[in-house]
Amino acid sequence: MKYLTLSDKDGNEYLVKATSARSMTRKFCPKCEKFMLMSNFYKNSNHIDGRQGRCKKCSAKYQNAGRERLRDELAAMRGQK
Numbered sequence: 001m002k003y004l005t006l007s008d009k010d011g012n013e014y015l016v017k018a019t020s021a022r023s024m025t026r027k028f029c030p031k032c033e034k035f036m037l038m039s040n041f042y043k044n045s046n047h048i049d050g051r052q053g054r055c056k057k058c059s060a061k062y063q064n065a066g067r068e069r070l071r072d073e074l075a076a077m078r079g080q081k
């Protein structure tokens with residue numbers, strides 16, 4: 001079976017079946033390094049296959065990490081004033 005490697009705007013690479021990305025039933029999560037059912041991925045119309053590049057579990061982890069970083073940055077900004 002032939003797969004294409006795609007990159008999203010965050011620079012994450014993931015594999016899709018070469019035929020029709022939007023009709024896939026499974027998608028590769030680069031963080032888990034395995035294929036999972038599409039239902040494990042959040043919908044995102046900005047992506048070529050209509051789903052986010054990471055699975056739900058990894059997206060949640062990433063978003064939590066982003067929030068913590070933002071909080072640290074805000075705290076640092078407040079500290080400078």
Ligand SMILES: [Zn+2]
Nearest residue numbers: 029032055058
């Ligand atoms: Zn994952």
